[in-house]
Each structure stands twice: as structure tokens, then as C-alpha cells.
Amino acid sequence: MPMIKVAVQGLGFVGSAVAIALSSLKNNGVPYFQVFGVERDDQNGKKMVGLLNEGKACFSNTDEDFTRYLHAGLNISCNLKFGTDKKIYSEAEVVVCDVGMDVKLTETYDSQEIEVMDKPFMIALEDVFSQIKPDALVIIETTLPPGMVEKRIVGFAQEIFNSRGFNAAPLIAYCYERVMPGKNYISSILNYPRTIGSADIEALNRASLFYNTFCGGKLTVLRDATSVEFAKILENSYRAMNIAFIHEWTLYAEEIGVNLFDIIQSIKVRKGTHDNIMKPGFGVGGYCLTKDSLLAQWSINNIFKLDLSLGLTLNALKVNYQMPLHTFQRLKNALKSFNGKTLLICGISYLADVGDIRNTPANQLATAVNKEGGSLIWHDPLIDVWDHPARPEKVAGLEEGLQKADAVVFCIPQKEYSQLNFQALNWDKIHLKVWGDTFDIFSDEDAEFLFGREIVPVGIGKGHWKKLYE
Ligand SMILES: NC(=O)c1ccc[n+]([C@@H]2O[C@H](COP(=O)([O-])OP(=O)(O)OC[C@H]3O[C@@H](n4cnc5c(N)ncnc54)[C@H](O)[C@@H]3O)[C@@H](O)[C@H]2O)c1
Numbered sequence: 271m272p273m274i275k276v277a278v279q280g281l282g283f284v285g286s287a288v289a290i291a292l293s294s295l296k297n298n299g300v301p302y303f304q305v306f307g308v309e310r311d312d313q314n315g316k317k318m319v320g321l322l323n324e325g326k327a328c329f330s331n332t333d334e335d336f337t338r339y340l341h342a343g344l345n346i347s348c349n350l351k352f353g354t355d356k357k358i359y360s361e362a363e364v365v366v367c368d369v370g371m372d373v374k375l376t377e378t379y380d381s382q383e384i385e386v387m388d389k390p391f392m393i394a395l396e397d398v399f400s401q402i403k404p405d406a407l408v409i410i411e412t413t414l415p416p417g418m419v420e421k422r423i424v425g426f427a428q429e430i431f432n433s434r435g436f437n438a439a440p441l442i443a444y445c446y447e448r449v450m451p452g453k454n455y456i457s458s459i460l461n462y463p464r465t466i467g468s469a470d471i472e473a474l475n476r477a478s479l480f481y482n483t484f485c486g487g488k489l490t491v492l493r494d495a496t497s498v499e500f501a502k503i504l505e506n507s508y509r510a511m512n513i514a515f516i517h518e519w520t521l522y523a524e525e526i527g528v529n530l531f532d533i534i535q536s537i538k539v540r541k542g543t544h545d546n547i548m549k550p551g552f553g554v555g556g557y558c559l560t561k562d563s564l565l566a567q568w569s570i571n572n573i574f575k576l577d578l579s580l581g582l583t584l585n586a587l588k589v590n591y592q593m594p595l596h597t598f599q600r601l602k603n604a605l606k607s608f609n610g611k612t613l614l615i616c617g618i619s620y621l622a623d624v625g626d627i628r629n630t631p632a633n634q635l636a637t638a639v640n641k642e643g644g645s646l647i648w649h650d651p652l653i654d655v656w657d658h659p660a661r662p663e664k665v666a667g668l669e670e671g672l673q674k675a676d677a678v679v680f681c682i683p684q685k686e687y688s689q690l691n692f693q694a695l696n697w698d699k700i701h702l703k704v705w706g707d708t709f710d711i712f713s714d715e716d717a718e719f720l721f722g723r724e725i726v727p728v729g730i731g732k733g734h735w736k737k738l739y740e
Contacts (some may be wrong), residue, residue: 271297271300273300273301273302273303273304273349274302274303274304274363274364275303275304275306275361275362275363275364276292276303276304276305276306276362276363276364276365276366277305277306277307277308277358277359277361277362277364277365277366278292278305278306278307278308278365278366278368279308279359279365279366279367279368279369279394279397279398280308280309280367280368280369280370280394280412281307281308281309281315281318281319281322281328281352281368282328282368282370283329283449283451283557283626284368284411284447284449285307285366285368285369286307286318286322286327286328287336287449287451287455287456287459288366288368288411288447288449288459289305289306289307289350289352290336290339290340290343290350290456291339291456291459291460291484292305292366292484293305293339293342293343293347293349293350294335294339294342294343294456294460295460295483295484296347297483301347301349302483303349304349305343305349305350305351306350306351306352306353306358306361306362307319307322307350307351307352307353308352308353308354308355308356308358308359309352309353309354310354311354311355311356312354315354316354318352319352319353319354322340322352323344323351323352325337325340325341325344325345327340329625329626330625330652330653330654331451331452331455331624331625331652332452332453332455332623332624332652332685333452333453333454333455333456333457335455335456335457336455336456339456356397356398356401357401358401359397359398359401359402359406360401360402360403362402362403362406363403363406363407364406364407364408364409364476364480365398365402365406365407365408365409366409366411367394367395367398367408367409367410367411367412368411368412368447369390369391369394369412370391370412370413370557371386371387371388371391371412371413371414371415371418371565372386372387372390372561373385373386373387373561373564373565373568374386374387375560375561375564375591375629377588377591378588379564379584379585379587379588379591381567381571381579381580381581381584382571384564384567384568384571386415386564386565386568386572388418391412392422392426395423395426395427396426396430399426399427399430399431399440400430400434404431404436404438404440405438405441406441407441407443407473407476407477407480408427408440408441408442408443409442409443409444409445409477409480410423410442410443410444410445411445411446411447412446413446413447413499413502413503413506413558413562413565414444414446414499414502414565415499415503415565415566415568415569415572415573416496416499416500416503416565416566416569416573417496417499417569417573417574418499418569418573419442419444419495419496419499420469420494420495420496421496421573422573423442424440424442424469427440427442428440439470441470441472441473441476442468442470442473442495443466443467443468443470443473443474443476443477443495444466444467444468444495444498444499445464445465445466445467445477445481445498446465446498446499446501446502447459448462448463448464449462450462451621451624451626452621452622452623452624453623459484460484460485461484461485461486462485462488463485463488463489463490464481464485464488464489464490465489465490465491465492465498465501465502466478466481466489466490466491466492466498467491467492467493467494467495467496467497467498468494468495469494469495474491478491499569500566502562503562503563503565503566504566506558506559506562506563507562507563507566507580507583507586509548509559510554510559510560510562510563510583510586510587510590511582511583511586512546512547512548513548513551513554513559513586513590513593514585514586514587514589514590515548515586516530516534516547516548516549516550517550517589517590517593517596518589520550520596520730520731521596523550523731523733524600524730524731524732524733524736525733526733527733527734527736527737528733528734529731529732529733529734530549530550530731530732530733531549531550531710531731531732534547534548534549549709549710549731550708550710550730550731551593551708551709551730551731552593552594552597552631552635552679552681552682552708552709552730553590553591553593553594553597553631553634553635553681554590554591554593554620554631555619555620555621555627555628555629555630555631555632556620556621556626556628556629556630557626557628557629559590560587560590560591560629561629563580563583563584563586563587564584564587566580566583567579567580567583567584591631591634592634593631594631594632594634594635594638594681595634595635595638596730597635597679597681597706597708597730598634598635598638598639600706600728600730601613601677601679601704601706601728602642603740604677604703604704604706604726604728604740605676605677605703605704607642607643608639608642608643608644609642609643609644610643610644611644611645611676611677612644612645612646612647612674612675612676612677613639613644613645613646613647613675613676613677613678613679614647614648614649614665614671614672614674614675614677614678614679615632615635615636615646615647615648615649615662615678615679615681616648616649616650616668616671616678616679616680616681616684616687617632617649617650617680617681617682617683617684617687618630618632618648618650618653618656618681619650619652619653619682619684620682621682622682622683622684622685623652623684623685624652625650625652625653627653627656631681632648632656632658632681633658635679635681636658636660636662637658637659637660639660640659640660646658646660646661646662646663647662647663647664647665647671647674647675648662648663648664648665648671649664649665649667649668649671650684651684651685651686652684668686668687668690669695669696672695672700672702673696673699673700673701675702676701676702676703676704677702677703677704677705677706678702678704678705678706679706679707679708679728680706680707680708680709680711680712681708681709682708682709683709683711687711688711690711692712692716692719697723702725703724703725703726704725704726704728705720705725705726705727705728706728706729706730707727707728707729707730707732708729708730709730710729710731710732712727712729714734714735717729717732717735717738717739721738721739726739726740727739728740
């Protein structure tokens with residue numbers, strides 16, 4: 271059987287991994303798909319496809335399959351290529367769109383002030399519908415405001431088709447991504463169950479066949495694209511809400527001196543109802559949890575024009591945005607003042623094992639420290655550049671940073687931190703006053719050890735440390 275020609279539009283964190291994952295799929299040893307990844311035709315897009323065509327990722331990642339499958343697709347199966355020429359869509363039987371729809375984040379989370387930048391996304395769709403064959407299937411994976419496909423995109427695509435003299439209805443299906451960057455990046459694309467929807471039966475059937483080649487039949491069909499768009503936003507809002515919820519209980523636990531990590535562990539034994547309760551932490555970052563609920567409120571205001579407010583949901587986003595300021599306050603209390611002091615931030619990516627600093631909560635912490643006259647240095651094994659107005663300086667290694675700082679805070683459990691050999695550090699050269707742990711990386715014995723060296727251990731969610739040492 272000849273390979274199915276698939277174009278993947280947008281080669282960011284999602285699209286590059288989707289293109290690589292699709293190229294790895296085989297039927298009796300023969301690749302299912304001939305995959306072409308397409309980026310924007312500008313300087314940055316050209317740089318990205320240049321790197322990918324050389325077998326290199328455009329960002330740090332810890333999944334070996336990413337590099338292995340990329341190499342195999344480029345050099346062994348030879349069914350994977352990257353470029354910036356949109357004419358490639360004219361050859362595709364299936365186009366998968368992984369271009370993002372951005373939201374301008376504001377600190378207020380006011381439902382009336384949400385600004386969705388839909389233009390670049392619509393331009394990307396125009397690139398596709400003005401090139402594809404009339405019977406090509408377009409699958410949109412972008413996280414969208416509910417109603418976008420049915421109320422905006424279908425008509426938009428039909429107009430382009432009409433202007434090209436096609437009578438056919440464009441074949442459009444919607445199936446959001448659940449990819450989890452990190453150690454299981456590619457596997458999360460290939461194995462997570464998917465949810466799909468389209469009002470067009472042919473589009474739905476063809477898209478179902480497409481996904482059944484890799485998500486092992488774990489496909490849920492909802493009655494229309496709007497329901498699927500809704501599902502994605504609800505899924506992420508649920509998670510954001512749970513984080514905000516546990517943050518409130520973090521403050522309570524710290525005040526009364528209990529260890530919230532232990533408490534949560536004891537609750538998690540209730541499998542099926544309570545085992546996904548969130549743990550305390552530093553804050554919420556990344557591209558999705560910080561914006562997706564805003565897409566929902568924007569759809570309410572602008573697509574469905576309803577008088578309805580997702581008040582609780584938006585408030586959760588606001589709580590999450592301010593979360594790192596709690597860590598700031600705890601560190602400041604222990605240090606007395608940041609003025610003239612240096613804080614080492616360890617782990618500026620928004621998630622462990624991921625090299626992505628979009629909307630990292632470390633931004634809020636750095637701004638607050640800078641405002642109080644403190645200096646910042648940082649360390650993250652997966653990040654090279656952090657462009658923050660406070661101009662934090664990257665240290666070459668963790669130990670060097672520990673020796674330069676007055677206080678340290680570990681914001682995410684990057685592998686290097688979880689495996690830190692505490693006793694082997696050169697303590698004679700370390701003059702820290704405060705050691706912050708926002709993720710239960712360090713044990714009670716470690717805290718005792720630090721305290722013995724006159725370093726105050728500050729643990730987010732660890733009220734028992736606060737009671738003992740502060
Ligand atoms: N990052 C995640 O973990 C994740 C997880 C699930 C879903 N999503 C969703 O997936 C979508 C993509 O997210 P992402 O993190 O990959 O975003 P991203 O910004 O990293 O990637 C999008 C890419 O699309 C490119 N692009 C823009 N216009 C284009 C055009 N006309 N032609 C070709 N390429 C174009 C951009 O240059 C960019 O590289 C978003 O809707 C996001 O919400 C992301």
C-alpha cells in the first residue's frame with residue numbers, strides 16, 4: 271500500500287513531535303505515512319526546519335524516542351522532511367494543524383479583558399485551504415475556543431473553496447492534542463486516548479481511521495467539533511482549578527504546622543475518586559493551563575455572545591498566577607530582606623524534564639525579588655536563555671550557584687535536583703541562609719541537616735518545617 275501523504279502544520283512543541291511520531295508508525299514494517307512538517311516561511315521558521323532536517327530538536331527535551339525517531343524518519347525510512355513551502359499542502363491527503371491560538375495574558379483575569387490573537391491561526395488555515403485538494407482531510411489539533419470550528423472555520427474554509435471554484439464542502443475534523451512534553455513525549459502522542467468530532471460524517475470517518483493507526487482504538491467520538499473543543503478546555507480548566515484549590519490548603523497547612531505532602535499521600539489511597547488530588551507547588555506555567563480557560567470565556571463573550579461568567583474558573587487562573595508570590599513571601603520572611611541579597615532559582619522551566627519557559631512562574635518570583643533590591647542567578651539543566659527584565663544571570667553549574675547565593679529555591683524537580691548528593695556538596699564554600707523547596711524534593715533529614723548548618727529550610731506545603739525551623 272502506498273504511504274499516505276500527511277502534512278503537519280506548525281513545528282513547535284506539539285507539531286514537531288506529532289510529525290516525528292507519525293513518521294514512526296509502521297504497518298508490517300512499512301511506514302504508514304509520508305510526513306512533511308511545515309513551518310512559517312520566515313527567518314525563524316527556516317532556522318527551525320534547518321535544525322529538524324539535521325536531526326536536531328528546536329528545544330531541549332529528555333525523550334530519547336524524539337531524537338531516535340527523528341533520525342529514523344530522516345535517514346532510515348526516509349519518510350520525514352521539514353520545510354517552509356506551503357505548496358506542499360497541495361500534495362497532502364491529510365493536513366494536521368498544530369499552530370497555536372495565543373491569548374494575551376493579563377494579571378487581572380477580568381472576563382471582559384481577554385484578548386485572543388486568532389489572526390495568525392486563521393492565516394495559517396488560509397495557507398492550508400488555499401492550497402489543498404478538495405478531498406484532502408484537514409484535522410485541527412489546536413486548542414480552540416468552543417464553537418470556533420463550526421461557527422468560524424467551516425464557513426471561512428468554504429469561502430476559500432468557493433473562490434477556488436470548488437463546490438465540495440471542505441473536510442474538517444477536530445481532535446485536540448494531549449501530548450505531555452517530558453520523558454514520555456512521543457509515547458504520549460502515540461498512546462494517549464483521543465477524542466474526536468466533526469459534523470461532517472466523511473471527515474469524521476476518515477479522521478477516525480487516521481487516529482486508529484496509533485491510539486490503539488482508544489478513540490472517543492463526540493457529537494460535534496464544539497463538544498470536543500469544550501472537552502479540551504474543560505480538561506485543562508479542571509486541572510488548573512485543582513491546583514488553585516490545593517494552594518488555598520497549602521496556606522492553611524503551613525499556618526498550623528502540618529505536612530500537606532504526607533496528608534495528600536494518605537488521601538490518594540482512595541483510588542478512582544481522590545488519587546489525582548494535586549500536590550502543593552511553586553506555581554503554574556506553560557502554554558496551556560495559563561490560557562485555556564480564557565479561551566472558554568472568550569468563546570462565551572465573542573462566539574456565543576452569552577451573559578455568562580466562568581468566575582470560579584478565571585479566579586483559579588488568577589490564584590495560580592499569584593502562587594509564586596507565596597514562595598517569594600516565605601523566602602523573604604526567612605531571609606528578612608532581599609535587599610542586597612542574591613537568590614539562586616533552580617528550575618525555571620514550568621515542568622520537570624521539560625525545556626519550556628513559556629509563562630514560567632519563575633517570572634513572577636524574579637520580578638518580586640528584583641523589586642525588593644535582590645539579585646538573581648539561576649540554574650536549569652534544560653534551559654539556555656531566560657529573557658527577563660531583571661536580567662538574571664545563568665550559573666555554569668549548580669554548585670557554583672549554591673556558593674554564590676544567599677538563598678536558593680528549587681522550583682521544579684529536574685532530575686539533577688532530585689538526585690543531588692547532599693552530603694557530597696562542598697559545604698565550606700556554601701554560605702546560604704535559606705534553602706527553599708517547593709516540590710518535596712528534600713526530606714525531613716535533609717531539612718535537619720540544613721538547620722544544623724544554620725540554613726533555614728523553607729518548604730512550600732511543609733507546615734511542620736515552618737513550625738520547627740522558622
Ligand atoms: N505544548 C503543549 O504541551 C500542548 C499540549 C497540548 C495541546 N497544546 C496545544 O497545541 C497547539 C500548539 O502548541 P505548541 O506548544 O506546539 O505551540 P508553539 O507555539 O510551540 O508551536 C506553534 C508553531 O506554529 C507555527 N506557525 C504559526 N503560523 C504558522 C503557519 N502559517 N504555517 C506554519 N507554521 C505556523 C509557529 O511558528 C510555531 O512554531 C496549541 O493550541 C496548544 O494549546 C499544546
